[in-house]
Amino acid sequence: MRILGIAAKWLFMLCLPILLLTASIGWAVNNFLVYKDGFDQYDVKQSLADWGLNLSDSELEEVYAGLLSYFNSDEEYISLTVVKDGKLVNLFTPEEIIHFREVQRRIWLDYWLLLGTMVYVLAYAGVCLFWRKRRYWRRLAWGVVGGGGITLALILALGLGTLLDFGGLFYKFHLLFFPKGYWSAQGYMLPLFPQGFFYDTTVFCALATAGLAIILGGVAGGYLIFTRSRAKS
Secondary structure (H helix, E strand, O other): OHHHHHHHHHHHHHHHHHHHHHHHHHHHHOOHHHHHHHHHHOOHHHHHHHOOOOOOHHHHHHHHHHHHHHHOOOOOOOOOEEEEOOEEEEOOOHHHHHHHHHHHHHHHHHHHHHHHHHHHHHHHHHHHHHHOHHHHHHHHHHHHHHHHHHHHHHHHHHHHHHHHHHHHHHHHHHHHHOOOOHHHOOOOHHHHOOHHHHHHHHHHHHHHHHHHHHHHHHHHHHHHHHOHHHHHO
16 A cells, blocks of 8 residues: 555656646647737738738737637648738638648647546545645645746756757658658748747746746645654654
8 A cells, every 4th residue: 555655656756747737738829929929929910921921910810819829629630821911812822721730649649648637636635635635745846846846847848948049950850750851841930920020939838837836835835844843743
């Protein structure tokens, strides 16, 4: 029984980083301000114009809104059209459409990982708080501190990799998660999502994940310090 308790605690500690990271990624994916900031900061409108596509700010916002809606839908392939030279044309090439299908699947994988880890984390915390009651509160707090520490270590490694060679890291990420290679298709997808956009989004997710880990770890650590004398007695 003791071994099962230790295993359950370690599983909780390993699930916590996944929960926090997937929550941050889901937040970034569904935060329209992230897209808005990206096309403002990197002048996506001008980049598209250089590629022969002139869109107004409202039309560009509709494009990103359409992508966001597609990522959260069960639609198999995205279909977005824009007006070019007075004609209605498909925004993306067939290769880009396939890539966005892959992106949609990875986003839904993120959602399922978020749901699965959340269920386990809440179940473990619930057992410690309500079934075992005070006897296991400190064990739960140590689990949160441990999980927060693992999270910060992973984010530190990600941060170093991002600072030292984000381009190389980004390339390897695509080779691993998008083996079909359609992410390099030469269409409007590249100016819509410049590498700087992904760099900023990576930083956003890393800071959000680290912030959540620090908050949870701080609360749990404060509880351990506050109850230390009582635990000794």
